[in-house]
Amino acid sequence: MIINSFPKIVKDILRPLPKNDxxxxxxxxxxxxxxxxxxxxxxxxxxxxxxRL
Incomplete structure (x- = not known):
């Protein structure tokens, strides 16, 4: 259950951030x-x- 919810947590963190500020x-x-x-x-x-970048 934790692994399944982890991508959702990351998406929730990244969603409000602007894409090109x-x-x-x-x-x-x-x-x-x-x-x-x-x-x-x-x-x-x-x-x-x-x-790596």
Whole structure:
């Protein structure tokens, strides 16, 4: 049940964020990057995250 509701929780977090509020780094991309960093066990540092981007 927790796994089934997790995508809904993420969608609820991302839904109110604007899709293009700043030309360089928008809020949606910022939250998506932090979610990827928090949830991906293969990423051990922020450098790994930026390399993947």
């Amino acid at each position: 700043y030309p360089v780094l928008n809020s949606r991309l910022y939250v998506e990057c932090w979610l990827a960093y928090a949830l991906d066990n293969s990423l051990t540092s922020m450098r790994d995250l930026f390399t």
